[in-house]
Amino acid sequence: MPITVLLVDDDALVRAGLRAILEAQPDIEVVGEAADGAAVIPLVRQLRPDVVAMDVRMPLMDGIEATRAVLRTVPEPPKILVVTTFEEDEYVYGALRAGADGFLLKRARPAEIVHAVRLVAEGESLLFPAALRNLAAAHGNEQARQSFDKAALTEREGEVLRLIARGLTNAEIAARLHLGTETVKTHVSAVLAKLGARDRTQAVIAAYESGFVAPGSGE
Known part of the structure; x- marks a missing residue:
């Protein structure tokens, strides 16, 4: 189709x-x-x-x-x-x-x-260029940080979110973390659910606005 x-x-x-x-x-x-x-x-x-x-x-x-x-x-x-x-x-x-x-x-x-x-x-990936990452970080505030903290991501979920923010697909994240693709999908779903995010873009915006991910980090 x-x-x-x-x-x-x-x-x-x-x-x-x-x-x-x-x-x-x-x-x-x-x-x-x-x-x-x-x-x-x-x-x-x-x-x-x-x-x-x-x-x-x-x-x-x-x-x-x-x-x-x-x-x-x-x-x-x-x-x-x-x-x-x-x-x-x-x-x-x-x-x-x-x-x-x-x-x-x-x-x-x-x-x-x-x-x-x-x-x-x-x-399974996103289009979120450096200029928009900078805008997201500039819109950060204490409320965004508190909301992110309340999500209580696990260490592994945080790793997955950082790689999502770098634009990696599920398969690329799986290879990077030496995990199965289905396991990565489970982690991604958990991240979205905990952050109340519709999709990867929403999760990445939350990560930048909260300060969890900084523009230019790991790129």
Whole structure:
């Protein structure tokens, strides 16, 4: 089954460019388009895409609010890939914090765009560049630290979270820690549950905001 994608951007040329790049791949199918975040929910319910490529700045409903709306109202919501011009944009960080799964730069090369869609669809790694790590750390506060401390991660879970923050997949974490892949999946699930995180991106944001992981550490 191909990865199905809904494109959401107020720029028709951007949508056309993304469609051409993605539909050239045998394992990706663009199933619909929208020009504003306000149109996302009915289209998601109708088309059931695997991934929504969502512009972060749109006139009626921006990508942050559209992300929140989808996750709040749609059962089994799709993965959300934020499409942006500037990776250090506070809007991008806001969308990721609201529940988006990764980000895509509009100036990215075709191969990078395809890779981003596949990566987000798989859900076993994340797109969280240095600029956004710095933003997450800058948003840290005592409440974030206290919430993280209350999660009471085990030493092994902490190791797994640090490797997730470096962008490693479950298989890569397993190889690094000399564990089975299923064991790593169990640890990842435990980390997400304890942190109350929807996915890996949310867990990594919590790790940076709490100070558990520092920008540039281990890279």
